[in-house]
Amino acid sequence: MAISRTSLRKTLSKFVENSVLLTGRSNPQLAHDIAKLLHQQMFEPISSFADGEIRVRIPQNMRRRHVFIIQPTSTPVNDSIMELILMIDAARRASASEITVIIPYFGYSRQDRKERSRVPISSSAVTNMITNAGASRIITLDIHSDQQQGFTTIPWDNLYGSYSLLPAIKSEKISDLVVASPDKGGLLQATKYAKLLNASGVALVYKQRDIEVNNKSEAMGMIGKVRDKRVILVDDMLDTGGTLVKAAKYLLNKGALSVRVAATHGLFSGNALAIINSSEIEEVIVTDSVRLRPEVLKNKKIKVVTVAPLLAKAVHHIQTGESFSKDLIL
Ligand code: R5P
Numbered sequence: 320m321a322i323s324r325t326s327l328r329k330t331l332s333k334f335v336e337n338s339v340l341l342t343g344r345s346n347p348q349l350a351h352d353i354a355k356l357l358h359q360q361m362f363e364p365i366s367s368f369a370d371g372e373i374r375v376r377i378p379q380n381m382r383r384r385h386v387f388i389i390q391p392t393s394t395p396v397n398d399s400i401m402e403l404i405l406m407i408d409a410a411r412r413a414s415a416s417e418i419t420v421i422i423p424y425f426g427y428s429r430q431d432r433k434e435r436s437r438v439p440i441s442s443s444a445v446t447n448m449i450t451n452a453g454a455s456r457i458i459t460l461d462i463h464s465d466q467q468q469g470f471t472t473i474p475w476d477n478l479y480g481s482y483s484l485l486p487a488i489k490s491e492k493i494s495d496l497v498v499a500s501p502d503k504g505g506l507l508q509a510t511k512y513a514k515l516l517n518a519s520g521v522a523l524v525y526k527q528r529d530i531e532v533n534n535k536s537e538a539m540g541m542i543g544k545v546r547d548k549r550v551i552l553v554d555d556m557l558d559t560g561g562t563l564v565k566a567a568k569y570l571l572n573k574g575a576l577s578v579r580v581a582a583t584h585g586l587f588s589g590n591a592l593a594i595i596n597s598s599e600i601e602e603v604i605v606t607d608s609v610r611l612r613p614e615v616l617k618n619k620k621i622k623v624v625t626v627a628p629l630l631a632k633a634v635h636h637i638q639t640g641e642s643f644s645k646d647l648i649l
Pocket residue numbers: 429501502504534536554555556557558559560561562563
């Protein structure tokens with residue numbers, strides 16, 4: 320991580336004095352890795368009552384402090400959200416001056432529009448809960464759609480997993496590379512990766528999602544040329560793995576030499592691991608934005624890169640008032 324020692328020294332004492340770092344139970348390892356890079360203490364204030372209710376008790380004075388809460392709202396999604404809301408509420412009632420919530424993975428972000436009648440915009444509802452609880456700023460990582468920042472009027476900075484994923488992809492020195500997106504929404508992102516990787520092209524695999532059935536999609540067609548190319552499929556998340564495995568199969572049928580995957584959030588729900596293991600995908604690179612199960616970490620096809628340096632820098636930049644776009648947005 321390239322936070323300079325002088326800059327760290329200058330701000331460290333003020334920073335430690337004025338900040339409190341908290342994490343819920345959804346990805347404490349990531350939170351501790353961030354705290355270690357910042358040379359700060361990370362508090363874990365959550366426990367449970369016998370009936371399953373969440374209990375928050377923060378041992379640190381927060382009066383006029385800047386509180387940073389790190390909590391991906393990943394599985395168990397609803398518990399993770401509730402832990403986040405209660406930590407914000409505790410910090411606000413304890414007179415924190417600012418409450419920055421760092422949500423590396425934002426649960427419900429795929430439900431970001433009214434795609435048919437009589438459905439909620441769940442991502443907006445969750446954002447309202449976070450805002451109403453008292454958060455003063457939101458930081459996310461590869462939020463499913465950038466326009467979700469408009470669901471609230473508090474500042475919302477979205478960072479990109481490419482900051483951590485690109486060095487890992489580059490280190491593989493893949494020749495004849497084409498970057499592909501498994502859906503229309505990811506085309507801009509794929510184009511950005513292609514440019515930064517100096518790839519020979521971009522491809523788009525269309526999919527048609529059956530909105531009557533959760534997590535079901537079909538690859539339908541593609542734009543771009545992949546024959547005799549090595550493809551890297553980029554996506555914001557891998558949930559059941561269905562989207563990426565189908566897209567990979569389609570690309571191989573169209574003459575691609577190999578298919579790798581880079582996805583920011585590795586949810587690996589259901590039998591995603593088995594599906595990926597039995598697929599022709601060569602490698603899957605994900606970040607540690609959500610807590611990864613031991614069997615995911617041990618899997619030979621899966622490479623994990625950390626987003627801790629990126630998020631530690633984000634905390635540091637908020638403290639020092641430095642611009643994010645200068646060195647955090649790739
Ligand atoms: C969809 O719009 C997302 O970008 C992902 O492609 C999708 O959520 C992945 O889900 P699954 O792995 O279950 O196909």
